Amino acid sequence: MSNRAEMTRRDILKSGAAVATLTLAPGVTLMAFGGSDAKAAAADAGKRWGLLIDANKCDSNCSDCVTACKTENGWGNDGGAHSTPETESAWIRKVTLKDKNTGREVSAPVMCQHCESPPCVDVCPTGASMQRVDGIVLVDKHICIGCRYCMMACPFKARSFVHSDVPEQSVNAPRGKGVVESCTLCVHRVDKGRIPACVEACENAGHSAILFGDLKDPESPISKALKQYPSIALRADLELDPGVRYQNL
Amino acid sequence: MERTIYRTIKATPGIWGMAALLAAFIAAAGLSVLLIEEEGHIITGMNNQIVWGLPHVFAIFLIVAASGVLNVASISSVFNKKAYKPMARFSALLAMTVLLGGLAVLVLDLGRPDRLIIAMTKYNFTSIFAWNMLLYNGFFAIVGFYLTVQMTKGLSHKVHKAAGVAAFTWRLILTTGTGSIFGWLVARPGYDAAIMAPLFIAMSFAFGLALFIVVTLTLFKLDGRIFGDKLMERMGSLLGVFAAAVLYFTIVQHLTAMYAQEHAGIERFILRDGGIYTTLFWLVQVVLGGVVPMALVFLRPSRQSTILASILVIIGGLAQLYVIVVGGQAYPLEIFPGYEVLEGFNEGMVNAYSPSIYELALGLGGVALALLAAGVGAKILRVLPTNLSDANYPD
């Protein structure tokens, strides 16, 4: 250090370098031990995961998709003695419908529609309800405060609030009392290169009513099916552009 | 009009008794919260179909009323009505405590109230709920400043006016935000309507004035002060105008919705087939909470009319919010238009709701907190005037 009152260029460079090192060092250490975001993340913005459900192939007496989802993610049996069907979570449910005009009966599963413009994401005060770059809509349960506003906002009744302590969580889906949850499109499987549990179960049951794939890939089976056969989105009037579409509904 | 002398209330046995009663309600609410935290929301009547219930009815009532309570001060600061000037200090204080009570209920009903810090620091700005949190905090700051200005000697009229206008503007934005929490929900036919915001503004005027009259009168009675008949009648006729405004927006809301075939279902539900909701709408909200108070204050203006009208407006307001909040959720989501649901749990059918004692206790505890805090404020700060008698009524 010189005796002059003002800093020399050398002083500035020295202290600047020190400050820069001190600022960057923790980050570099963290990244070395904690994983680097410089590498490509597993959620790929070039993909959009979706489902195409063929209601004709869906059997109204079968609920294997629901059972498989329950087993995979550990919901459906939280409350014990106190629980009622109204308070139990329901990530996916089967509905059987009858057309009021024609009398035609049809059956299909309903789950989170993984909309492109999800109302639940818009209304969440903390940003816990979020959409990944590959289209999967999730709840970040670390910052969910359990206000249930997203449940008010969802047109499909897709979200559930956990009303009591969860005794034994599935390793695939951390879930606990006081936060909101919904179908994750089995993101823990998809990120490891597997198909969702409901898709697998439906295929194993011999129906193959749920088709899974990448909506952004024009060569994928789901895109080709959507191009070839007519399909609808539930509540199409809301223009939410869901990733889940229905055929023959 | 003579210079106003503000005095703190005396600690009479009556005041202590009231405080003890309110504290008991607060304790009951505290116990409810502990139990809900321990066991989970499963002990309440709320479930995955009716996610917001009785606590939210009370909370939103208090939050909407808080904004309207401030109006009494605004009438003097912003609209320069001399008769309201003595009441301005208590109006600001009561507005803050009523908002506090409402927010307490809202926060304590959260699934994870321990994460309040996250709610106060992480904001998703596309959410009107997040904006509301900022508006509520701002309300405390601005009204606190306003009260300070009112209680500080020697400040120029310009400062008073600026504080009053700022508070008035802020409360209008806040109540618009509260109404928009419902108005901006596209999913449910009972909500998704631009009129929600102005409806809530009108509700805030009516509920706030009614609550202010009831609370101030009670404190005056307990402390042996005189609240003149002329002022009572004047506030009564103002309350009548506000109740008329609420009825107006309600009529417009339902007439517009009835015109659209897609909303025919929800309108039939609320106006005719909804059971408890229909009863609450017509009997309590419209008649008891709207028509009767108007008849009382316009056809037979008197002190008694004003008091009765205020109580009825409050009851009608709670019913209105019950119909809006719970009724809007009871009506099923129309996910499959044109289809009848044969099988599917709770699909396409009216959702039942029976509130538990815990929810009632929590809601009432919020009211009690608001009132107790107002009473403590009136005991510590010189906010309650001593000259609201007829002799002092300005001509």
Add this chain to the structure above:
Amino acid sequence: MRLILAILVLMGLSLPIHADNHDIWPEVPKATGEPHPEGNEYWRKNHMVLLRHDRDLTLREGEREDIQASLQTCFDCHAVKDDAGVAVPFEDERNFCRVCHDFVAVKPDCFTCHRATPSDNVQNRMMATPDEPNSIAAYLERLKALEATEAEANQ
């Protein structure tokens, strides 16, 4: 002056505690497997920062392969077993995380939602290989085959 002196003396008396505080520390259950290369001190101080950083990468960006941040990997070495050989859950005070956290009286929020014990279900720990029937690759192959047979049938 005497007050300042008194305060300094009291502060000085606390020095022995800082010198070697391991006498009052709890008995931290021994881990199996290789120790962390950064050392215990680093992990005691920074594990929450790392967990929070990794959880955002996993949840929001779907990074599951490269950072291996699942809590299950912690339990590979840090599962405390009871006499029957079963890993103890968070409600049991012998749980690894409980031991230190009870000592410092800080309640971790993690186990409201996360399991605190190892799970038998290990299917999703590794990336799926194309020979596994429920992998996306195998699924797409089956769909392609189906498409081909349908095309043939239509001809």
